[in-house]
Amino acid sequence: MTTPAPAAPAHAPARTPSPRAWAVRTGLRRGLAEFRHMLRNPEDIGWNVVVGVALLVYLVTQRDVVVPGSGGLTLPALALPGLLAAVVLFGMVMGPAFALSAEIDDGTVLRMRTLPRGTTTYTVGVVVGQVLGALPMFVILLVPWPFLLGDPVHGGAGGWLAVVGWIALGTLATLPVGIVGGALAGRPTRVMLFVMAPVVALGFVSGVFGAQTIPSWAAGPVQAFPLYWLAHGLRSSTLPPGAEALEVGGAWHPGLAMLVLAAWAVVGLVAAPAVLRRTHARQTASALADRVSALLLRG
Amino acid sequence: MYYMATDEDVVVRTSGLRMAYGDRTVLDGVDLAVRTGEVVALLGPNGAGKTTTVEIIEGFRRRDAGDVEVLGVDPERGDDAWRARIGVVLQSWRDHRRWKVRELLAHVADTYRPYARAGAPRPRDVDELLVRVGLSDAAGQRTATLSGGQRRRLDVAVGLVGRPDLLVLDEPTAGLDPAARREFHELLHEVVDLDGTVVLMTTHDLAEAGTVADRILLLAGGRIVADGSPAAVAHQVAGPAEVRWTAGGARHVHSTTDPVAFTRDLLATGEVDDLEVVRASLEDAYLEIVRRHDAGEPLSPTGTPDPRTDAARTEAPR
Numbered sequence: 001m002t003t004p005a006p007a008a009p010a011h012a013p014a015r016t017p018s019p020r021a022w023a024v025r026t027g028l029r030r031g032l033a034e035f036r037h038m039l040r041n042p043e044d045i046g047w048n049v050v051v052g053v054a055l056l057v058y059l060v061t062q063r064d065v066v067v068p069g070s071g072g073l074t075l076p077a078l079a080l081p082g083l084l085a086a087v088v089l090f091g092m093v094m095g096p097a098f099a100l101s102a103e104i105d106d107g108t109v110l111r112m113r114t115l116p117r118g119t120t121t122y123t124v125g126v127v128v129g130q131v132l133g134a135l136p137m138f139v140i141l142l143v144p145w146p147f148l149l150g151d152p153v154h155g156g157a158g159g160w161l162a163v164v165g166w167i168a169l170g171t172l173a174t175l176p177v178g179i180v181g182g183a184l185a186g187r188p189t190r191v192m193l194f195v196m197a198p199v200v201a202l203g204f205v206s207g208v209f210g211a212q213t214i215p216s217w218a219a220g221p222v223q224a225f226p227l228y229w230l231a232h233g234l235r236s237s238t239l240p241p242g243a244e245a246l247e248v249g250g251a252w253h254p255g256l257a258m259l260v261l262a263a264w265a266v267v268g269l270v271a272a273p274a275v276l277r278r279t280h281a282r283q284t285a286s287a288l289a290d291r292v293s294a295l296l297l298r299g
Numbered sequence: 300m301y302y303m304a305t306d307e308d309v310v311v312r313t314s315g316l317r318m319a320y321g322d323r324t325v326l327d328g329v330d331l332a333v334r335t336g337e338v339v340a341l342l343g344p345n346g347a348g349k350t351t352t353v354e355i356i357e358g359f360r361r362r363d364a365g366d367v368e369v370l371g372v373d374p375e376r377g378d379d380a381w382r383a384r385i386g387v388v389l390q391s392w393r394d395h396r397r398w399k400v401r402e403l404l405a406h407v408a409d410t411y412r413p414y415a416r417a418g419a420p421r422p423r424d425v426d427e428l429l430v431r432v433g434l435s436d437a438a439g440q441r442t443a444t445l446s447g448g449q450r451r452r453l454d455v456a457v458g459l460v461g462r463p464d465l466l467v468l469d470e471p472t473a474g475l476d477p478a479a480r481r482e483f484h485e486l487l488h489e490v491v492d493l494d495g496t497v498v499l500m501t502t503h504d505l506a507e508a509g510t511v512a513d514r515i516l517l518l519a520g521g522r523i524v525a526d527g528s529p530a531a532v533a534h535q536v537a538g539p540a541e542v543r544w545t546a547g548g549a550r551h552v553h554s555t556t557d558p559v560a561f562t563r564d565l566l567a568t569g570e571v572d573d574l575e576v577v578r579a580s581l582e583d584a585y586l587e588i589v590r591r592h593d594a595g596e597p598l599s600p601t602g603t604p605d606p607r608t609d610a611a612r613t614e615a616p617r
Contacts, residue, residue: 019379019413026409033406037397107391111457113359114387115410116379284359285389285469286350 023117024124031128034099038133045136052140055083060148067212071242075209076149078243081234082208083141084163088170089199089227091134093178096126097195100182110283119280126179131171154240162237170230173261176268177226183272183279202227211235212246219248226264233257308334309368310465310497311356316365318351325351327521329365333465338491338498340512342505344589347518349501350390353467356499357387370464383414383421386463386496390470392450396443400434401425403442404456411461422460432456432486448479452486459490468500472507484511505585517585519592525584533581545573 017025038044059076067078103109112118145152153159181195205218206227214222222228235243236252244252309332316329325348333339341349354360355367358374358381367374372381395403408422415421429435432452437445445453451471458466471487472480484507491498502508508515509529517525517532525535534540539556547570555561558576565571 017413022413023410026406029409030406033398033402041397103394106393106396107389108394111389111391111394114357114382114389115407116383116414116461118410121410284354285391286354288389288391 019117023120027121027124028128030121030125034125034129035132048136048140052137056144056148063149067210069245073243078210080152081238082210082231085170085227085231085234086203086208087134087137088167088230089174092171092174093199094196095130095133096175096178097182097191098188099126099130100179101185101188101191104186107288110288113280113283123276153238159238163234166230166233166237169261173226173264176272179272180275183275207231210246211248226261229257229260310335310370311499312368314366316367317363319363324521329523331516331523333497333499335497336495337514338512339514339516340508341501341516341518342508343518344592345503348521349518350469353469353501357385357467380414383411383461384464386458386461386466388454388458388468388471390473398442400440400442400453401429401438404460407457408460419462421462423462428456428460447475448482451475451483455486463496465497470501487511505582509581517588519588529581533579533584540579541577543575544571546570
């Protein structure tokens with residue numbers, strides 16, 4: 001009898017990877033780890049479940065409410081695209097803003113700065129972790145939807161493809177905003193004031209439950225922000241003909257929606273790395289020590 | 300203190316290092332060197348500029364003036380391959396609270412993988428390192444659940460996992476109870492003895508500097524005011540030892556930097572009834588430095604003691 005061959009070494013000597021590519025890969029793994037931590041955290045999952053289930057319950061009570069002027073659509077059918085847009089906005093702005101500000105505050109960002117290409121690894125980790133972190137809410141809303149409220153997307157597979165495209169573009173338009181907000185706030189309590197409050201206010205007036213819910217004074221201002229256009233774009237791709245009558249101006253403008261979202265994405269993708277570099281450069285042990293002593297003084 | 304810039308053993312060298320925050324001068328011409336195989340403590344009162352100094356050495360802060368060289372490179376121009384040779388132990392304990400011990404250490408280890416070199420396999424084996432810092436039983440625990448001492452040991456492991464040539468620790472035992480502090484000192488001795496890692500550590504705790512370091516650099520008033528072994532630093536800052544003796548019923552006191560030679564001569568006279576040599580303790584010296592630092596008095600108390608001037612200044616024993 002021969003004895004079994006010894007197992008291969010855990011880390012077979014591989015070709016030395018390019019430092020940049022390796023930092024990105026390590027960041028991907030970091031993002032996956034952050035997502036795992038979120039899934040195991042009862043508070044995070046509980047928050048998603050409570051909000052998602054509350055929305056579904058409300059919409060189920062409204063499933064027979066036909067919205068006048070919509071061509072016969074019910075409130076839930078009209079509301080779904082806006083809700084998906086709101087999930088993107090809240091998840092991609094508030095998620096990274098709270099994560100980044102908390103991790104500036106607790107020294108995580110400084111710790112990563114001490115590692116070779118650690119800031120790249122960290123940034124990729126935040127982006128991946130936060131994008132994955134929005135998935136549970138989509139699952140909670142979309143999986144039971146067909147059973148409770150009927151087919152959510154008009155237009156079959158093409159409609160679904162368009163939904164994925166809009167969500168991807170919306171993510172690009174909003175996630176840099178969250179990163180800039182978190183980096184500038186630098187502390188979770190300030191994120192509440194400077195990021196969360198405006199985003200919630202925007203959510204109230206941007207027509208999440210359909211453009212007919214936009215107050216007339218807000219119809220102009222909300223068009224400067226990505227939430228309105230993401231919701232509009234999603235409605236244009238998922239609602240049957242006739243629904244456009246409720247939109248501001250009474251017509252679909254998917255091209256304009258794409259343009260506005262792309263503009264936000266470009267500005268954000270230029271601004272976020274610059275702001276992040278400045279934030280990373282400011283993370284020093286003495287800055288952290290000052291925050292810690294301030295924390296101790298606050299008691 | 301002067302150092303030759305060409306010294307091959309020099310791992311860290313600063314000369315004329317200056318730094319001011321607004322009107323407040325923090326570093327006013329710091330000259331120091333750390334060489335291969337050394338464990339050096341940068342000792343000084345709070346606010347003396349220790350953290351600023353190590354931040355400049357780590358490449359995290361730009362200096363106002365002076366030359367700095369760490370592992371042969373100016374830290375302001377250090378690239379990632381350079382960064383991979385430096386381990387940093389932060390004065391921090393709240394980061395990565397959701398991560399498990401082994402998970403975090405393996406993640407940190409991963410960032411070092413492209414920087415392996417012949418003779419410097421990077422990173423270290425994570426499980427071996429966990430055993431060495433005594434955390435293998437806590438490997439599956441979340442870092443938030445660790446005790447202060449355990450968290451510090453994890454921080455050391457994080458600093459060491461890239462197999463650094465230089466390990467920099469900023470006030471590593473702040474907030475630890477005495478038992479955890481002692482345990483930490485033992486751990487540091489162990490890792491340094493095994494690998495010959497060069498260690499530069501800041502502390503405001505004199506006892507700690509004396510226990511851990513081969514050499515103490517005393518930073519006060521923005522300058523290095525003493526440099527040497529704990530005993531040598533005591534000499535430098537507190538001046539000479541006192542020799543007290545009784546001869547023929549009369550008591551005498553003499554102050555000297557070379558008490559051995561002095562007492563040899565003294566005993567040779569054959570008249571001594573009673574003899575006592577009192578060394579300035581390092582603690583007295585340090586407290587005096589801190590007092591002067593706080594009071595804004597000049598810090599160099601006796602100048603560099605020189606046995607020849609000492610002999611010339613005092614009377615020979617009868």
